[in-house]
Amino acid sequence: MTEVRGNAQQMVVPASNVGWVLTAAPWLVCSVALILWQVVCNVFSVPDYILPPPTQIFAVLVNTAGPIWFHAKWTLATTCIGFALSVILGLLMGIAVGSFRMVYAGFYPLLIGFNSVPKVAVVPILVVWFGIGAVPAVLTAFLMSFFPIVVNVATGLATVEPELEDVLRALGAKKRDLILKVGLPRSLPYFFASLKIAITLAFVGSVISESIASSRGIGTLMVRAASDFRISLVFAGLIVTAAMGIIMYVAFAILESRMTGWAVRRPEVQ
Amino acid sequence: MSASPRSLGSRLQFRRGHELGPHERCTMRNGGNFLSIRNVHLTYGRRDKTEALKEFDLNVSLGEFVAIVGPSGCGKSSLMKLVTGLLLPSQGQIKVNGTVVDGPLKIVGMAFQNPTLLPWRKVLSNIVLPFEIVDEHRHKIRSQRHVYEEKARRLLNAVGLPEVENRFPWQLSGGMQQRVSLCRALVHEPALLLLDEPFGALDAFTREDLWDVLQDLWMKRKFTVIFVTHDLHEAVYLADKIHVMSRRPGRIIASYDVPIARPRREETAFEPVFIDIVHSLRRLIKLEMDGREHAGATREVQ
Amino acid sequence: MMIGAKSIAALFGCLCAASTAWAQTPVRLVLDFAIQGQQSPIVLASEGGYFQRAGVDVRVDRGYGSGDSITKVASGAYDMAFADVGALIIFNGKQGATKLIDVFQIYDSAPMVILSLKKSKITKPSDLAGKAIASPPSASSRVMFPTFAAVNKIDVSNIKWLDVTPQLRETMLKQGQADATTALITDVAGLNHLQISEDEISIMRYSDYGMNLYGHGILTTPEFAAKHPDEIRKIVRAISEALKAAIADPAIAVAALKKRDPLVDETLERRRLELVVANAIVTDHVRKSGLGAVDMDRMQKTIDLIAATYKQPPMKATDLYRGDYLPPTDESMLPH
Numbered sequence: 092m093t094e095v096r097g098n099a100q101q102m103v104v105p106a107s108n109v110g111w112v113l114t115a116a117p118w119l120v121c122s123v124a125l126i127l128w129q130v131v132c133n134v135f136s137v138p139d140y141i142l143p144p145p146t147q148i149f150a151v152l153v154n155t156a157g158p159i160w161f162h163a164k165w166t167l168a169t170t171c172i173g174f175a176l177s178v179i180l181g182l183l184m185g186i187a188v189g190s191f192r193m194v195y196a197g198f199y200p201l202l203i204g205f206n207s208v209p210k211v212a213v214v215p216i217l218v219v220w221f222g223i224g225a226v227p228a229v230l231t232a233f234l235m236s237f238f239p240i241v242v243n244v245a246t247g248l249a250t251v252e253p254e255l256e257d258v259l260r261a262l263g264a265k266k267r268d269l270i271l272k273v274g275l276p277r278s279l280p281y282f283f284a285s286l287k288i289a290i291t292l293a294f295v296g297s298v299i300s301e302s303i304a305s306s307r308g309i310g311t312l313m314v315r316a317a318s319d320f321r322i323s324l325v326f327a328g329l330i331v332t333a334a335m336g337i338i339m340y341v342a343f344a345i346l347e348s349r350m351t352g353w354a355v356r357r358p359e360v361q
Numbered sequence: 362m363s364a365s366p367r368s369l370g371s372r373l374q375f376r377r378g379h380e381l382g383p384h385e386r387c388t389m390r391n392g393g394n395f396l397s398i399r400n401v402h403l404t405y406g407r408r409d410k411t412e413a414l415k416e417f418d419l420n421v422s423l424g425e426f427v428a429i430v431g432p433s434g435c436g437k438s439s440l441m442k443l444v445t446g447l448l449l450p451s452q453g454q455i456k457v458n459g460t461v462v463d464g465p466l467k468i469v470g471m472a473f474q475n476p477t478l479l480p481w482r483k484v485l486s487n488i489v490l491p492f493e494i495v496d497e498h499r500h501k502i503r504s505q506r507h508v509y510e511e512k513a514r515r516l517l518n519a520v521g522l523p524e525v526e527n528r529f530p531w532q533l534s535g536g537m538q539q540r541v542s543l544c545r546a547l548v549h550e551p552a553l554l555l556l557d558e559p560f561g562a563l564d565a566f567t568r569e570d571l572w573d574v575l576q577d578l579w580m581k582r583k584f585t586v587i588f589v590t591h592d593l594h595e596a597v598y599l600a601d602k603i604h605v606m607s608r609r610p611g612r613i614i615a616s617y618d619v620p621i622a623r624p625r626r627e628e629t630a631f632e633p634v635f636i637d638i639v640h641s642l643r644r645l646i647k648l649e650m651d652g653r654e655h656a657g658a659t660r661e662v663q
Numbered sequence: 664m665m666i667g668a669k670s671i672a673a674l675f676g677c678l679c680a681a682s683t684a685w686a687q688t689p690v691r692l693v694l695d696f697a698i699q700g701q702q703s704p705i706v707l708a709s710e711g712g713y714f715q716r717a718g719v720d721v722r723v724d725r726g727y728g729s730g731d732s733i734t735k736v737a738s739g740a741y742d743m744a745f746a747d748v749g750a751l752i753i754f755n756g757k758q759g760a761t762k763l764i765d766v767f768q769i770y771d772s773a774p775m776v777i778l779s780l781k782k783s784k785i786t787k788p789s790d791l792a793g794k795a796i797a798s799p800p801s802a803s804s805r806v807m808f809p810t811f812a813a814v815n816k817i818d819v820s821n822i823k824w825l826d827v828t829p830q831l832r833e834t835m836l837k838q839g840q841a842d843a844t845t846a847l848i849t850d851v852a853g854l855n856h857l858q859i860s861e862d863e864i865s866i867m868r869y870s871d872y873g874m875n876l877y878g879h880g881i882l883t884t885p886e887f888a889a890k891h892p893d894e895i896r897k898i899v900r901a902i903s904e905a906l907k908a909a910i911a912d913p914a915i916a917v918a919a920l921k922k923r924d925p926l927v928d929e930t931l932e933r934r935r936l937e938l939v940v941a942n943a944i945v946t947d948h949v950r951k952s953g954l955g956a957v958d959m960d961r962m963q964k965t966i967d968l969i970a971a972t973y974k975q976p977p978m979k980a981t982d983l984y985r986g987d988y989l990p991p992t993d994e995s996m997l998p999h
Contacts, residue, residue, distance in 0.1 A: 140758070141738045215831055222840050223797075223825045255477040261445040262549070263467040264494045272493065276481045304827040311800075311826050318730050318801035320757050353481045353529060 143323035148330065151323045158312070163331050165307040166297050169225050170335075173232025174293040181237050181289070182282065185244025189278070190270050195245070206238040211299055218304040228300040228308065235296035236289035243285035247278020280354035283347035290339045298332060394456075395423040395585050396444065396553065401453030402610075403439055413439040415610035417453070423552075426579055426586045428596035430642060431606030432650045437589045440611070441557050444587065445469050457553065467495060469553045470546030470584075474561040476538040478530035484541050485526035488513040491549040498549065509548075516544040519581070520574050536567035540574060547578065554586045560595065569627065572598050576624060593642045597635055598625055605645055615645055689720040690894060693732045693741040695803070695879060696829065698725050698924060700935025701849050703916035705745055708905035710919040717897040728801030729879070730754070736884060737762045743883040743898070747803035749773060749810075749876055752966050752983065756975030763882045765984045767899045768957050769906070770878025774943035775804040775811075777867040778850060779843035780836060785865060788815035788872055797825040797832055797841030804845035807869065807876070810972040814873040833857050848942045852934040868942075876965045877957070878943055888985065900990040903954050907997065910940055945997065953995030957984055 125145045131137065132144035139147060152159065187194045188202075210231050217227035251273055259269060301310025309328050316324035398419040404410050413436040421427050429437055442448040443455055446462045455462040470491070478487045492498040492509045502509055517526060520540040530538055539559060546554060556575075560568040576599060579586060590596050596603050597619055605615040621634055629635055694702045705723060708714055714721045726732040729746035733754050736744045748765050755761055777796075779785040785794065788811070798805040812819050825841055833853045835841040844850075854864055869876070881899065888895055909916035917933045949956065963980040970977035989995065 138737070138758075140734055140754075215828065218827070218831055219834055219838070222838070223827065223835070252475065252477055254473045254475055255479075257442070257445070257447055258471045258473070258477060258546075259490075259494060260447055261465050261467075261469050261471050261555075262491050262494045263465050263496060268494055272490070273479065276479065279481075301826075304825070304831050306823060306825050314826055315800045318728065318799075318806060320730060320734065320754055351481075353531070 140320055140322045143326055147323045148326045151321075152327045152330070155324060155327065159309075159327060159331055162307060162309050162312040162328075163335065166228075166294070166301065166309040166332070167335060169228035169300075169308065170232050170290075170293045170297045170339075172225075173229040173296065174236055174290055176229070176233045177237040177240055177289060177293065178286070180233075181240030181285075182244055184237075185241045185278070185282075186248065186270060186275070188241060189245035189248025190266065190274060202238060202241060205234075210235055210296055211303070214300045214303045217300070223304050223306060228297045228305065231296040231300035232293040233296070236293040239285045239288050239292065240282065243281040244278050247281035248274040251277055280347075280351040283343070283351055286343045287340050287347065290343055291336045294332065294336045294339070394420045395425070395458060396421040396587075397454075397456045398443070399454050399456075401443065401450040401455060403436070403443060403448065404451045405439075405448075412610035414443070414450075415612055417612045419604060419613055421585060421587065424583050424585055426588065426599060426601045428588045428590060428600035428603045429606060430590060430593060430596050430603060430646065431611065432608050432646055433591065435606045435609050436611035437606060438557055440606075441471070441555050441587075441589065444553070444555060445471065466553070468551050469555055470549065470551040471555045471557070472539070472542045472546040472559045474558045476530070476535075476542035478538055478541060478545070480530050483527050483529055484517070484522075484533070485510055485513055487530065487541060488516065488544045488548050490545060495549050513544065513548055516548055517541075519578060520544060534567075536563050536571060539563065539571060543571075543575065543578070547582070547584070550582075550584075552584060554584050556586065556588045558590055561591070568592075568595070573624075573626075575599065580623060593639045593646075594630060596642070597621075597638050598630060603638075603642065605642065605649075608649055614649070617642065689722040690743060690891075690898065691741045692721055692723050692743045692745065692881075692898075693735055694723065694726045695729045695732055695744070695746045696726050698920065699849070699927075700852070700917065700920070700932035700937075701847070701939040702745065703913075703920045703932065703936050704906045704909040705902060706923055707909055707916045707919040708901045710922045711905060711908070711915070713901040713905045714898065717901040719894055719897045719901065721898060721901075728799065729803045730801045730806060733763060733882065736882060742887050743881060745769070745879060746882055747773065747806070747878055748880050748882070748983070749807050749878070749965065749969055750803055751882055752969045752978070753806065753973055753975075755978060755983070756970055756973055761885060761978060761982045764885055764888060764982070765880045765882055766888065766895055766988045767881040767902065767955050768877055768984065769880050769902075769955070770939075770943040771946045771949050772870050772943050773803070773807070773874070773876040773878030774848040774939060775807055775869040775874070775876075775878075776846055776848050776850075777804075777843050777869075778836065778846050778854065779865045779867075780839075780859070781863055781865045783842045783865070785843050785867070788812070788817050788867065791822060791843060792818040793821040793823075794842040795823040795825055795840070796843050796845060797827050797835035798845040799829045799832065800826050802829065802845060802847075803878075804847060804869070807874065807969075808845055810969055811869055811872065811874055813972050814968070833859075847939070849935040849938050852931055852938060855934065856928075856931050874968075875961070876968070877962060888988075892988070895988045896990070899955070899988045900994070903990055903995055906944070906954055909936065910945060910997065913937055913940070950997060953992050954997065955986075955989050955995055956992070957986060959984070 129145050132142060137144075184198075184202075188198060189195070213234065214227055214231055217230050221227055221230070248270070251269070255273060256269060259273065264272075297308065298310040298313075301308035302314050305311045309332050313325045313328040316322070316328065396419070398417055401414055401417040402412070403414040403417075404412050417440075429440065431437060439448065443450055444457075444462070444466075446465045449463065457466060457468075478484075479490070482490070489502070489506070489509050492502050498509070514526065517523060520543060522537060522540055525533060525537065525541075530541065533541065542559070546556075560571050563571065572595065588596070588599060600619055603617045603619060604613045605617070606612065607614045617638055619638060621629060621632070692705070694705065696702070698706060709721060709723045724741075726735075726744070726746070729744075729750040732741070732744040732746045733751055735741045737754070744763075748768070751763055751765065755763065777785070777788075777791065783794075785791060798808075809819075811817075825835060827835060832844050832846065833850065834857070836844050836854065837857050837859060848866070848868075851861075851864060851866065855861070881902065883895065905916075913933050913936045916936055917927075917929050920927050920932055921929060944954075948958065959980050962984050963977075966980055966983065967977045
């Protein structure tokens with residue numbers, strides 16, 4: 092028998108046309124939105140301290156590129172460090188919670204409570220404890236992105252089929268073997284899916300922390316710009332933050348598809 | 362041809378060393394029983410105690426191919442767990458090769474209805490998995506992986522899948538996956554193979570194909586098999602001996618020899634001996650399912 | 664039950680009344696910041712019934728910095744603001760138009776200060792060079808800092824700015840994370856609250872160093888003023904009376920605060936009120952000329968100084984400040 096199922100042609104896409112449209116779609120939507128925005132600003136003569144037009148924002152982006160990039164780098168750095176922390180600790184915690192009933196019972200309610208606390212309220216405390224600087228930003232980024240990773244990894248681990256466990260345990264597999272050989276690989280799709288969400292949350296955390304207490308970062312830039320009535324600079328900061336978030340999201344989406352193609356039955360990339 | 366008239370339509374007693382055809386059988390060690398289950402009770406559940414097995418006795422000789430049939434819910438799967446040592450009996454004793462089973466056995470291979478192959482590993486890597494776990498081999502596998510992979514390849518050839526080693530499980534059909542699952546169950550050369558309705562999810566043609574695959578493997582490698590199924594044809598086709606379980610709480614209520622020569626082929630299923638045994642089994646099980654006491658039911662004695 | 668003709672007529676009448684009674688829509692007034700002691704006179708005007716007696720309906724909300732409040736009035740989200748006129752001058756300058764006007768000058772002297780712990784040895788403006796200063800970016804004292812620095816020739820190149828939300832400002836100072844902070848005189852009360860006594864605090868008043876500026880006032884848009892001149896007069900009068908009452912007896916104002924927010928710390932807010940009254944509101948000029956009296960020369964000087972720092976063409980003081988809404992002088996005079 093040589094029948095084979097699940098080959099690459101299964102999702103029948105007619106021609107390369109559709110693929111091209113799909114890739115261009117978000118850019119089209121963005122462009123239309125920007126054009127609409129510009130028109131509205133011009134037609135209704137919206138004052139620029141309420142809603143600056145895209146042309147003005149773009150001009151500010153170009154003119155203040157240096158300082159913007161300086162602050163953006165800082166935010167990127169704190170976000171990535173905080174995110175790295177939550178990946179490592181989130182993975183460990185997720186494994187612990189997903190593999191051991193006691194850990195689940197003891198820690199999960201705490202984790203939920205923890206996650207429900209708005210981080211805006213936590214930042215001032217962090218600043219008092221650790222001082223203004225990178226630490227509150229890193230910690231806030233960590234606190235915001237930690238929970239989704241834990242939940243997803245734990246879920247992935249909890250869904251191992253009992254028969255598979257039986258097969259391996261009958262061979263003498265210990266809990267460690269089951270986690271490493273079955274649990275972890277199985278939870279990888281869930282893990283990578285959570286990374287996309289976690290990175291954007293980490294960004295939010297960093298920027299929130301900066302807008303409350305900091306001396307550097309996009310959040311700081313935006314607050315200062317607002318106090319100077321330079322609203323177009325505020326918007327420029329927003330756009331830069333959004334752009335960074337999108338880039339990170341896409342990066343992790345690509346990583347996800349590379350590492351876990353098997354989960355969606357995609358044949359390996361040759 | 363080697364059917365004994367007395368075996369038709371009657372319950373049989375366990376007999377030692379009975380001939381099954383031209384192929385040699387291994388002689389038995391340790392007093393004859395490779396697997397011995399004696400007066401086992403199994404209850405589980407914390408609050409509503411469910412009695413899965415009660416007064417359960419079973420003996421299996423080395424190299425024997427044994428089938429277990431019975432009404433659904435009779436505790437066949439619990440039996441599997443007991444034999445492998447994944448569960449311990451509430452009462453009674455299970456011995457394998459003379460030693461009491463008090464934990465996972467490590468010399469068994471198991472296959473279920475669900476092939477449970479790891480979707481992130483290629484076929485070859487899936488088959489080699491037991492070597493990564495079994496104590497004897499797990500330290501050697503890194504340095505001698507090619508040796509183990511060769512064993513896996515030989516098995517793949519034996520089951521008729523020489524070219525799939527680099528595919529992923531989801532690229533194979535159900536029948537092919539089940540063959541791979543069998544390979545995985547046998548790759549570490551276990552003495553005991555436990556199969557829990559492995560072909561239950563497959564279509565009739567695939568199933569019959571796999572009967573032959575299993576039969577060939579068994580004839581070549583001569584491991585002991587306990588095969589749980591609800592398909593009576595399957596049981597008679599494959600097994601030397603068929604044990605019938607009662608409703609829950611389960612115990613063996615009858616055993617049938619299958620004195621049909623090997624290798625058995627498609628035509629064997631139409632022989633009168635075959636059909637008679639199937640009929641007897643069916644009648645017995647139906648009685649069990651209807652809940653009536655079968656006439657003069659006694660447990661088997663050695 | 665059939666809806667009778669009488670009920671329909673009554674309903675219709677109500678609708679008509681509602682649509683024509685524009686006086687029923689409350690005037691929305693936004694404060695400069697959270698509702699503390701220094702905002703209590705305005706709260707008193709609301710909670711103490713002064714607005715009601717004057718025949719106006721005013722809704723008073725907290726703010727998030729003078730700059731933000733000014734923007735909110737300019738955008739139409741609010742009708743009036745209690746905010747720093749210096750911030751307004753910058754705003755108008757940036758917009759190149761008189762977006763808001765000042766109708767009632769409350770702080771005769773902007774009570775902006777640099778606070779530091781005595782042990783940091785910051786006694787004069789030039790000492791601030793190279794220091795770490797904690798400050799909310801939208802605080803009026805921070806917004807006015809460039810002007811302060813220009814007037815006093817401070818080398819700002821090495822100053823490390825720590826942007827914080829207002830509630831962290833005092834903590835930064837106490838912990839030593841910041842050497843100084845730009846603040847209002849009322850923030851001394853906050854430091855006291857953190858167990859820092861008066862003699863540990865070093866206060867550098869902007870007004871002592873060439874920044875004799877006008878401070879907070881009641882601001883509104885020219886359009887709103889043109890449409891509702893009577894209302895503005897009534898509001899200004901009500902606030903003026905409440906202010907007089909608060910100056911005479913701070914306890915009443917604090918009580919009004921407490922009525923609005925039961926969680927206020929009365930001692931702390933009373934101290935804040937007394938500080939702002941003594942330092943910003945009741946100056947010699949006010950004692951002589953009454954609450955809200957403005958010296959137009961000085962107002963023009965304030966505008967010129969700020970405009971110079973931001974390289975904007977200075978606007979005319981008469982465009983910025985309109986004195987026609989004040990109650991008669993004899994009502995504005997404080998008792999001696």
